[in-house]
Amino acid sequence: MKAWLIERFGTGWLETWKEIKEHPVPPHALNPIYCLGGLTFLSFLIQAVTGIILALYYRPTPEEAYASIQFIMEQVSFGAMIRSVHHYAANIMVLLVMLHMLRVFYTGSFKKPRELNWVVGVLLYLLTLAFGFTGYLLPWDQVAYWASVVGTEIMGGIPVIGKYLMILARGGLKVTEFTLTRFYVAHVIILPLLAILLMGLHFLMVRLQGISEEL
Numbered sequence: 001m002k003a004w005l006i007e008r009f010g011t012g013w014l015e016t017w018k019e020i021k022e023h024p025v026p027p028h029a030l031n032p033i034y035c036l037g038g039l040t041f042l043s044f045l046i047q048a049v050t051g052i053i054l055a056l057y058y059r060p061t062p063e064e065a066y067a068s069i070q071f072i073m074e075q076v077s078f079g080a081m082i083r084s085v086h087h088y089a090a091n092i093m094v095l096l097v098m099l100h101m102l103r104v105f106y107t108g109s110f111k112k113p114r115e116l117n118w119v120v121g122v123l124l125y126l127l128t129l130a131f132g133f134t135g136y137l138l139p140w141d142q143v144a145y146w147a148s149v150v151g152t153e154i155m156g157g158i159p160v161i162g163k164y165l166m167i168l169a170r171g172g173l174k175v176t177e178f179t180l181t182r183f184y185v186a187h188v189i190i191l192p193l194l195a196i197l198l199m200g201l202h203f204l205m206v207r208l209q210g211i212s213e214e215l
C-alpha cells in the first residue's frame with residue numbers, strides 16, 4: 001500500500017506525516033488545562049457525527065419538524081440516544097470553549113506573537129454560540145419558537161445595523177417558516193463550513209507558532 005502511494009505521489013507527503021506524528025508534546029503542555037482546546041474539538045466532532053445522523057430523519061418545515069423529532073425519539077433505532085448526545089455535547093462544547101479561552105488567558109498565550117490566533121479564537125467562540133442558537137429553533141416547538149423570537153429581537157437592538165441583521169436572520173419581519181429554513185441552512189451548511197475553515201487556521205497557527213512557553 002505504502003509503495004503504491006509512493007510510486008504515485010512521491011515521498012514529500014510521508015515526510016510531512018512523519019513530522020506531524022513524531023512532533024513531541026513539550027513537557028510544560030502536559031498539564032491537563034492544555035487539553036481543553038482538543039476536548040472542544042472532540043465535542044465538535046461528536047456534534048458533526050450525531051448531527052449528520054439526525055439530519056437523515058429531521059425535516060426543516062413547520063408542518064413536519066416537530067413530527068420528525070417525535071419520529072426520531074420514538075421510532076428510529078437509538079434515535080433518542082443520538083439526539084440526547086447531540087443535546088448534551090452541545091452544552092459541553094460551549095462550556096469547554098469557555099474554559100479553553102480562560103486557560104489561554106490565564107497562561108497569557110494571547111500575547112505577541114499569538115494575537116491573531118486569539119482573534120480567530122473569538123470568531124470560533126461566536127461560531128459555537130451560533131451553532132447552539134440556530135440548533136435550538138429546529139424542533140419548532142413553543143420553547144424553540146419563543147427563544148428565537150427573543151434572540152433575534154436582541155440582535156435587533158444592536159445600534160445602526162441591528163434591524164437589518166434581524167431581518168436577515170428571520171428572513172422577514174417575523175419568525176416564520178423562512179426563519180426555520182435559514183436557521184437550518186446555517187446550522188448544517190454555513191456554520192460547519194466556517195468551522196472547518198477557522199479550526200484549520202487555528203490549528204495551523206498553533207503548529208507554526210508552537211504552544212506557548214510556561215509562565
Ligand code: HEM
Nearest residue numbers: 034037038040041101104109117118121122124125211212
Ligand atoms: C471551537 C473552538 C476552539 C477549538 C476547537 C480550539 C482548539 C485549540 C487547540 C486544540 C489548541 C492547542 C492547545 C490547547 O488545546 O490548549 C488551541 C490553542 C489556542 N487557542 Fe483555541 N480553540 C477554540 C477556541 C478558542 C478561543 C475562543 C480562543 C480565545 C478567544 C482561542 C485561543 C487560542 C490560542 C491563543 C491558542 C494558542 C495557545 C498557546 O500557544 O498556548 N481558542 N486551540
Ligand code: HEM
Nearest residue numbers: 047048051052054055058087090131132135136138139188
Ligand atoms: C456540524 C454539524 C452539525 C449538524 C449536521 C447538526 C444537525 C442538527 C440537526 C439535524 C438538528 C435537529 C434535530 C434536533 O433538534 O434534535 C440539530 C439540533 C441541534 N443542534 Fe446541531 N448539528 C451540527 C452541529 C452542532 C453544534 C456544533 C452545536 C452546538 C455547539 C449544535 C447544537 C444543536 C442544538 C442545541 C440542537 C437542538 C437540540 C434539541 O432539539 O434538543 N449542533 N442539529
